[in-house]
Amino acid sequence: IEGEYDWKKASEIRAAKIKADEKRKEYVDEKNNKEFKLQQREEKRIEAEQERQRKRLEKKEERNAILEQKKKDKLRKKSLIADDYNTEAEIKEAEELQKQLLHNIEEQKQKAEQEAIEAKRIEEKRIEKEAFEKQKAEQEASEAKRIEEKRIEKEAFKKQKAEQEVIEAKRIEEKRIEKAEQEVVEKQKIEQELEEKKKVEQQTIELKLIEKDAETEMKLIKKALTRSDRNKKKVLKKQAREIEKLEKIRNVQDAKRMNVSSSLFVDYDQKGLEQAERNKRKIMNKQQRIIEGLKSKNRKEDSSRWGSSINDIYLDGLRSFENKNYEAAKVLFSLVEELDPDHDKARQYNLLSEMKAEKFKKQKFEQEENDKKLLKDKKEKLDKLAQERIDSLLKEEMKLKEENEAKDNEEKEILRKKQTELIRGLKIDLDKEYKEAVALSKNEDLEKFGEKFKKVEQILSENDFDEKYKASIRKRMAKERDKIIQKLEMKKRDNEILMKRNEEKMRKEKERLEQEKKKELEILKNRLEIEKKKVESEKLKEEMEIEKLKLKEEWLASKEQLKEEKIKNKELEIKRREEVRMLKLEKMEKEKERNRLSKRSGEKSKVSDLKVEKVNEVIVVDDKKAENGDQLEKDKRTQLALLVKKRQQELQEEREKVRIEFEENLEILYQKAVKLFKEKKYADSKSLFKEIDNLKPDYKDSNEYLKKIAKIRIESEETQRLRSEKVNSESGFAEGQAVFIDEDQVIEAELKKTREELIRNALDSIEIKK
Structure with missing residues (x-):
């Protein structure tokens, strides 16, 4: 019963632990997933930016190559045209055109160089800023991880401490129960020893009386034998042999009884009692077999033979009575009464064996009920202790949950503040980009304006700005783009x-x-x-x-x-x-x-x-x-x-x-x-x-x-x-x-x-x- 109780308690504690571990793992997994998603987004953004830069550089290189080819073609054409012109006016016009073209080419070169330098500078600033933001984000992530690890360590330490306390309380309770059980066992041993002594004293008195009766009976039998004929002598010889056998059996039983009593005084154990009960059952079975054999015999035998068998049954009943096998004794004495109704001692012993058998049953039943009560009391006490411990663990878990929720709220508040700061910084960057785009629109550089426009659109789409703010910036950028397109169309016509x-x-x-x-x-x-x-x-x-x-x-x-x-x-x-x-x-x-x-x-x-x-x-x-x-x-x-x-x-x-x-x-x-x-x-x-x-x-x-x-x-x-x-x-x-x-x-x-x-x-x- 104790083993079953311990197992139940251990299973309940283990289930509570598993639930707590699962909740902690879910929380950690959610946090790790969020961090992983943020890192993935950052990596994708950096890769896209690098791809854009690469494409931009390729376009610039292609543009420069085309411009150089055009310049070479123009110069070659001009040289060919100059050869064909004969008049001075035509030569002057060609020279002026060449000068203008060269001037335009130089201006375009200078602009392209300036734009490239400016783009490099802006790109370097952006990369530095991104690196700084990335470093900052990594530091924050590492700090959050460190805080989370500390919190997890504290929780694990608290849980370990609680488990140790539970184990210690359990161990103390088990020791206390063991002491109580030992005291009860010792008391039972003392009581059993006293009862055994009393029983032994009573048995000795009864045996003395029975021996006296047996001696008187033997004397009478001897007198009867002397008076009888040869047949009687034979019967007496047989009876003497049977008496010798009975004496031997009695001596053996006395030796066994002494051994049993000494073992009871030295070490009374439950196993010994069980063995004694088994021996009693065996003796009972043997006696029942003997009784059945006797019953099966022919009841119409000689009186001398009936007398010898009755005496044997009577002596077997006395032995079983001495061995405290009262039920077997009762059966044997009842059989003697059936065979010889005038046998007074058999009737007396039959009544005594019935009384003692009932007493033994009552004592055994009372002892079993007492044992059950003690076990129930112990179980109730242990259940109370386990319930109290579980309640304390649940309270601690609730406290830890509340603390974790408070920490999560604090972290969320910190993140919200950081996001607001980031949005402010991004707005400043957006304003700068917008100003640069306006400056490019004045210079009529549609390609760079388009790049800036894409960059602004990307910043607006990637971050959580107000819708009004987004709409205003988009409108302004669209107006600037329309202006540039109109100017370029005018230039196209001239060209x-x-x-x-x-x-x-x-x-x-x-x-x-x-x-x-x-x-x-x-x-x-x-x-x-x-x-x-x-x-x-x-x-x-x-x-x-x-x-x-x-x-x-x-x-x-x-x-x-x-x-x-x-x-x-x-x-x-x-x-x-x-x-x-x-x-x-x-x-x-x-x-x-x-x-x-x-x-x-x-x-x-x-x-x-x-x-x-x-x-x-x-x-x-x-x-x-x-x-x-x-x-x-x-x-x-x-x-x-x-x-x-x-x-x-x-x-x-x-x-x-x-x-x-x-x-x-x-x-x-x-x-x-x-x-x-x-x-x-x-x-x-x-x-x-x-x-x-x-x-x-x-x-x-x-x-x-x-x-x-x-x-x-x-x-x-x-x-x-x-x-x-x-x-x-x-x-x-x-x-x-x-x-x-x-x-x-x-x-x-x-x-x-x-x-x-x-x-x-x-x-x-x-x-x-x-």
Whole structure:
């Protein structure tokens, strides 16, 4: 019960803690979300401002580039116009126009520079201000965070302290309850010991009486036994044995009783009581079984046998009575009464056992009720303490909530004041921007006025100003914008009139320039055709030289082949001669064998001997001649083989040297081409890479470089075409084309030189080696 109560209390405290933690987390999360949103807005605003500045600078750069291009065009046109004018008046007018234009250009430059300086200054101020505001906001945020952290730490400390107090109170209460329980247990032990002593004394008195009765009964039985016959003697012997058994059982029960009493006096525990109750139940069960067995016996047995069984039951009843098993004793004594209604002692013991069983039940019931009352009292006390503690914790939480709300209100008030101060500062900035916009409207600078207008509109939209204030500023800005537009329209009309006049002059100039360009293009075409013919002739020369080189190499190779063929022919002839000689020797051997066969005959042998001697002499002479000829042929053959090997080695060395020199020259050419490519001399590098590809295809990265040069050339042609379309003049394109053609021609000439040098070097090296 105590464990269940503690668990409930702990769960209630834990639930209260979880609620408080959840509320605190919600508050912190809300605050963090607000700060995060503010930071995001600030970052977005800064990014947008940076993007605007970047676009503004890009526009300025484009404007300056266009203005410079226009200036150059105007100056060029003026110079062309001045050439066409013949009269002095026209020249003066042109000069005056030039002066005016130059003056206007200088004024525009100065204005642009001043505006750029002013814009930079304003931008720097704005950036400084934003940085200061950002720093201030960060400081405020850090301060708010620090205050919040301190508050959270205080709350956590208070909660921890409250929890410790609750735990301490709980521990004290548990100690007090334990002491009370110990006192109650000690009192119960003392009372039980006293009751036990009384019971033991009563039991001893009753046992003494029962023993006296038993002794008298034994005496009577002994007297009856002496008077009886042999059968009686047997019965007496049996009874004596049973009495001995009963005495043994009594001694064992006395020993058990003494042990139980000593254990009760030494250490009375609830577990011991439970064990005793279990033992009683076991004895009861055994006795009931015995009773059932006795009941099942035949009730029509002899009186002597009935007497012995009744005595056994009676003695069992006495033992159970001594062991305080009153219910079992009651059952046994009632059985004795049924068997022997005249048994007075059984009736007495039956009544006593009934009385004591009822008393024992009443005592047990009263003890259980007392225990329940004590537990209820303890539980009520603990519930009261827990409720009081929970109430105190709730009160503390309410106080903390009120304090937090007060702090939040203070922080909100501080933020409101800061916002009002910020709005004041922003209004001052707005007034400055408005004044600057008015000044720009006077200078008729619509672009900068538009930027200022956007800036003012952005400030108005991003901040919480009054609607009247917003409407008044917007109206004023719109009026200034309308004024600027009207002025600019007037200027546009004047400029259109001037432009029409200038366009007519430019049209005439264009016609003249087109005629000149046509003439120049025809001249350039003629030059190109001449150059192409030159290039073709040079290519033919180079091809001829290459063919010569190839023929020379083929001639050298054919020489080597002839030498090799001669050597092979000689070797074949020597082999043929050896074969002939071998055939001759085979024939001679065959003849010898025949002569040997002919020796067996008598007369024929002599003639054959003479013939054989002659033949042998001839063979010996022929063998000597053949041996000398073979030796000479072998010597010649070895000399020829050595000469051939030497010549082959020399040719291989010459070829290797030519190859190495060719590779070195190719590498030099490749490095030169790469260097030119890195220096952005694409035409030169292209021609060199082509030459390398002709001499040795797929040499290193020559093909990749050629692809890159082709891409670059296409891109350059595209850019030239776009520029020519913008300027609307083809003179620059024609000049660039002519220059490009001239460069190609120069590079081709250099390539021819390098090619010729390579071939010459290779031929010189071969001639020197020869």
